[in-house]
């Protein structure tokens with residue numbers, strides 16, 4: 001896909017790594033002031049927030065990139081970025097091609113921290129949700145979901161409701177540690193209703209778990225190996241250290257957004273890895289790139305939290321009201337109304353990308 005805009009060599013070049021929520025928002029917003037190229041191995045936006053639904057049988061969670069990128073004249077390079085040369089300002093992809101940039105946006109996201117998936121066809125992660133679904137279609141048995149955070153809870157409830165499998169949820173800590181007591185109580189009630197066995201306070205290794213299938217959802221780790229190899233400063237949490245404009249503090253030609261960046265705002269502190277933070281940080285990084293390249297002032301990220309939304313199967317959910325810094329308040333919405341809110345929130349993520357594409 002090449003447009004006259006992209007072929008105009010007078011336009012500054014922006015390369016965006018990753019076509020998740022953050023990368024797409026950055027690319028679409030940067031396109032106002034530059035010739036933008038997105039590097040991504042697939043030609044689709046994968047709705048990562050629905051991966052537990054895919055594992056439980058939802059047929060597809062992907063949307064073609066072309067209709068999102070074409071209206072803004074953004075090019076797509078199908079492939080994986082394999083290295084960044086910050087001195088030459090180039091990115092190399094796995095087909096050996098070299099892509100020059102004036103500004104780079106690093107948005108390679110994150111992956112599950114923990115064991116490599118698919119060991120003997122028994123251990124899976126969110127990233128291997130398609131394989132999980134195929135394995136679960138083989139017939140009922142026992143599945144253990146590891147991880148008591150939002151992803152583990154969503155996965156356990158979805159599998160319990162949608163598959164015939166017996167589901168257990170194991171966590172080293174307490175289930176729903178980021179929730180209020182009231183929110184956690186609702187999660188426990190739904191787990192109980194769906195017959196999900198809950199084990200808290202026990203650290204497990206995949207090989208020790210007595211189950212036909214293990215779905216490992218322990219935590220996320222940022223995909224910042226390329227950044228570290230290129231010499232970008234990466235913090236102790238494994239994420240790229242950025243300033244309030246989302247520029248790398250060590251390499252201001254490089255912006256970072258989404259899970260790969262330790263983005264922060266005055267009101268919310270350092271943002272957690274979430275779609276809810278990837279969209280606004282991606283949009284802000286893209287707008288700032290466009291502003292900088294056209295001689296305007298970039299603006300600091302403004303962000304605050306309002307709610308955490310969890311699906312608990314298709315028919316139940318939890319909307320946990322939080323303060324601006326994500327601390328839980330004693331206010332929750334539960335049941336079908338919460339499930340409906342959650343579904344609308346998930347739909348709004350793709351809508352936000354479509355809106356930016358117009």
Ligand SMILES: Cc1cc2nc3c(=O)[nH]c(=O)nc-3n(C[C@H](O)[C@H](O)[C@H](O)COP(=O)(O)OP(=O)(O)OC[C@H]3O[C@@H](n4cnc5c(N)ncnc54)[C@H](O)[C@@H]3O)c2cc1C
Pocket residue numbers: 017018019020021022023039040041042046048049050051052079080081082107108109110126151154223257258259260273274275276277278309310
């Ligand atoms: C099951 C599940 C449920 C979730 N539910 C929620 C939720 O309800 N609310 C919420 O806020 N968050 C949720 N999250 C977290 C959310 O999905 C992530 O925080 C979000 O996807 C981060 O967006 P991102 O754009 O930074 O990265 P990603 O979505 O991870 O996108 C990164 C992109 O980079 C690409 N990529 C990776 N390596 C390379 C490479 N070398 N070269 C080129 N491209 C590459 C990937 O293919 C991918 O397209 C959930 C996560 C999971 C797994």
